[in-house]
Amino acid sequence: MNAAAACPIDVAVGILMRPNGDVLLGQRPAGKPYAGYWEFPGGKVEAGEAIFDALKREFVEELGIEIRSAEAWCGVEHVYEHAHVRLHFYISREWRGEPQSLEGQAFAWQGAVGVAPLLPATIPLLHWLDLLRYDGNDTI
Numbered sequence: 001m002n003a004a005a006a007c008p009i010d011v012a013v014g015i016l017m018r019p020n021g022d023v024l025l026g027q028r029p030a031g032k033p034y035a036g037y038w039e040f041p042g043g044k045v046e047a048g049e050a051i052f053d054a055l056k057r058e059f060v061e062e063l064g065i066e067i068r069s070a071e072a073w074c075g076v077e078h079v080y081e082h083a084h085v086r087l088h089f090y091i092s093r094e095w096r097g098e099p100q101s102l103e104g105q106a107f108a109w110q111g112a113v114g115v116a117p118l119l120p121a122t123i124p125l126l127h128w129l130d131l132l133r134y135d136g137n138d139t140i
């Protein structure tokens with residue numbers, strides 16, 4: 001079965017946003033599809049797991065960060081050659097801890113996002129994020 005025909009995989013993705021609007025991106029480690037590409041941290045939702053619980057788990061596992069609260073923001077569906085994913089983006093302005101590279105990944109706080117390449121499904125988000133961060137408009 002090809003990825004387009006496969007059942008979509010739910011992925012929880014978190015955008016940590018500092019008071020000045022900077023957001024945290026991470027670089028996918030070696031061994032994963034699209035290694036070296038930049039993304040917002042997160043990962044696959046496990047069977048029976050709530051999406052927000054998956055988000056919190058992934059942030060602890062990848063970055064040693066405890067998300068205290070987050071708002072569901074938008075959803076994006078994308079068919080890659082390796083998987084059909086349904087991405088659930090959250091924005092968090094309240095967390096505990098400083099990001100640590102627990103999976104050996106690079107990460108970077110960014111205002112205008114300058115890291116590249118980005119995962120294809122994440123690219124449209126940057127425009128919507130700029131509207132939210134810099135135009136005070138949270139409807140997209």
Ligand SMILES: Nc1nc2c([nH]c(=O)n2[C@H]2C[C@H](O)[C@@H](COP(=O)(O)OP(=O)(O)OP(=O)(O)O)O2)c(=O)[nH]1
Pocket residue numbers: 011012013032033038039040041042043044045078080083085087119120121122
């Ligand atoms: N975390 C994250 N994943 C994204 C983004 N954009 C995007 O297309 N994806 C895709 C890439 C992957 O196909 C999928 C995430 O799966 P993953 O393999 O990184 O998840 P995981 O950390 O649970 O990995 P693993 O345990 O299976 O190794 O979502 C994004 O901005 N952040």
